[in-house]
Amino acid sequence: MTKHLAAPTTGAAAASDRPGWWRDAVIYQVYPRSFADGNGDGMGDLPGIRRRLPYLAELGVDAVWLSPFYASPQADAGYDVSDYRAIDAMFGELGDAEALIRDAHGLGLRVIVDLVPNHSSDQHEWFQRALREGPGSPLRARYHFRPGRGERGEEPPNDWESIFGGPAWTRAKNPDGTPGEWYLHLFAPEQPDFNWDHPAVRDEFRSVLRFWLDLGVDGFRIDVAHGMVKAPGLPDMGHGEQLKLLGNQVLPFFDQDGVHEIYRSWRLILDEYGGDRIGVAEAWTPSADRTALYLRPDELHQAFNFHYLNTGWDAVALRAVIDESLDSLRPVGAATTWVLSNHDVVRHRTRLGGGLPRARAATLLMLALPGSAYVYQGEELGLPEVTDLPDEVRQDPSFAKSDGQDGLRDGCRVPIPWTRGGTSHGFGEGGSWLPQPEGWGELSVEAQTGDPDSTLELYRTALRLRREHPDLGAGDAVRWLDAPEGVVAFRRGAFVCAANTTGRPAPFPAPPGRVLLTSGPYDGGDLPADTTVWWSA
Structure with a gap:
């Protein structure tokens, strides 16, 4: 038997300082509420992440992507932002974010933060004022408010459905309490969509970009990057069965050509700052060729390869999607970005079937491909999807929608184990916001460190070899x-x-x-x- 050798290097690759660092970077996704709890309240936070940064440097990744930590009512785990320049109290304060960025840079790690530009929280100041002022308020033009159809406006303005299930429209009340206009929300009702045709929306987000770039972040992962621009007139879908998952067909609210003008303006801002600041698109598109449009030289730098993520463990299908991915990005000079798991999908150990051996094999295949790769927290521990969470502890808003998604996103968000024992296996002193399964401790960082056959040491060795071997990392074929x-x-x-x-x-x-x-x-x-x-x- 040939075993891999557990010989990780301390500190992330110093090569992260090189130009075009993202082309072969391995970027680790931290889901803040589930990574590490610094104050013992059962919820992960920025001080907890900061204390665990040395672990990520030793793992050998080049950068850390943080899912949202902004001020939010948490109707959708922070993807409903009420203030884009403030830290939610559950995660800490602005000083904690500054300290985290500083410490990460000291360890050779870059920091990418989530940006949520398709929609805000319904508690955002703009939206609340639009409700208070009623129809005719200038603030309503920054969202998609429309009169309803039917004799008394009792029907939604069109037939669009929410990704989370049910109509994509909710009827607002007038200031006097009577039924009023409807507003668009492609996700939860608490997440009204911005109207990106409005100049104030575009100005605001350019300002938000500069705010975080000034604090030192190295880039942005752009949530629903394909969704900001809607087809003119918000036309009906024209059929009864709407796609429930993002992508795979042309939709009047996704992947409209107008999004590219937005990203060209953002690229000008990113290029103003030194150090190769990047934009990463969460763009669910019908084809790899459509994804490539987001990565033209004057737009964004990376896009998640969801076509690869959605491919099963099948040699013919894998070879086809690898070819398609590389061939589509070569003309625009962009590096392919591979991914197997994230906070929105079933962990690949479970999703691919075949258990841990197949998950490990899929990981080494992905890390051998030319380009950049993303690792979701806990996959380096071989964590499976938690499929037996009690209904009463689930917090994914799609779980309550019988006609929406499966509601299993909570299963990949269970706090990760750091130690064999303890109230939450080292996550924090106050338990964990989602219950950890029995046996979680044997998958912990403590249990796997130093074991040459463990999944953690497999990842450490694979990432070291990626940095050291001259034929691994960047490339296009x-x-x-x-x-x-x-x-x-x-x-x-x-x-x-x-x-x-x-x-x-x-x-x-x-x-x-x-x-x-x-x-x-x-x-x-x-x-x-x-x-x-x-x-x-």
């Missing part, structure tokens, strides 16, 4: 190798990767050279089931 059915195999210079996606051993002759890393036991013969191997000539 792979050379496919002949391989038996069910095996994905490619070469990048002197580096070779082969992944067996089947449930049985596959005959794949080891290439000349030495084994760098394996996702599971491998003796140099047939490639075992659900196993990925790295070689170097």
Whole structure:
């Protein structure tokens, strides 16, 4: 059996200072409420994250992406922002954010923060004033307020549905309490959509960008980056069954061409600041070619590769999506950005089937591909989706919508374990806001550190090798190798990767050279089931 060696380096790669650092960066997503609790209230916070930054530096990532920590009523876990320049009290205060950014930079880690420009909270000052002032208020033009259809305006203005289920419109009350106009919300009713045709909205977000750039952040992950611009006239969908998940077809409220003008104006601001500040699009689009439009040289720098994330553990499908991804971005000169898990999807250990061996194999395949990669907190521990949370503890707003999404996003947001024991396995002294499963401690950082067969040490070694091997990291192509059915195999210079996606051993002759890393036991013969191997000539 060939084992990987647990030899992580302390500190993130100093190469994060290089120009174009994002092209091969590994970026770690922190979901603040579930990463580390610094004050013992059961909720993760910025001081907790700050204390755990050395762990991320030792893991070997280049940057940290923080999900929203802004002032918010938390109707959708902070993706309903009431003040874009303030920290929610549950996470700390502005000084904590400044200290976190400073400490991260001292460890060689860059910091990317979430930006939520498609919608605000219904408690945002603009929206509250629009409600108070009633129809005709200038503030209403900054959102999508419309009179209803029907004799008394009792029907929504069009047939759009919310991503969370139900109509995408809620009827507001007039100041005198009578039924009034309707407002658009593609997500929860507490998340009214901004009208990006209004110059005040565009001015506000340019100001918000500068506020955080001045504080030292290295970039922005842009939530619903494909959603800000709606088709003129807000036309009906024209059919009864609307897509419940983002992307996969042309929709009048997603991936409209007008979004690109916004990003061109944002790129001018990012380029004003030194140090390669970046924009990252959460853009669910119908095709890889449409995603590429967000990454033209005068727009954003990265976009999550959801086409890859949504591909099953199948060699033919994986090879096709890898080719499509690389081919679509090559003309715009952008690096592909790979991802397997995040805070909105079932963790890939569970989603792909096959348990931990398959998850480890999928990880090594992803990290071998040219470009950048994102790691979601806890995947380096091999955490599974928590599927048995009691209904009464769930907080995902889509869970209550019988015709919406599955409501399983809580299952990937359970606080991660740091220690074998303790009230919350080292998450904090006051328990955890979502219950941790029995046995969580054996998946903890403490339990896995130093164990050469652990998933944590696999990630540490893989990230070290990515930094050290001259043929890993940035690039825009792979050379496919002949391989038996069910095996994905490619070469990048002197580096070779082969992944067996089947449930049985596959005959794949080891290439000349030495084994760098394996996702599971491998003796140099047939490639075992659900196993990925790295070689170097």
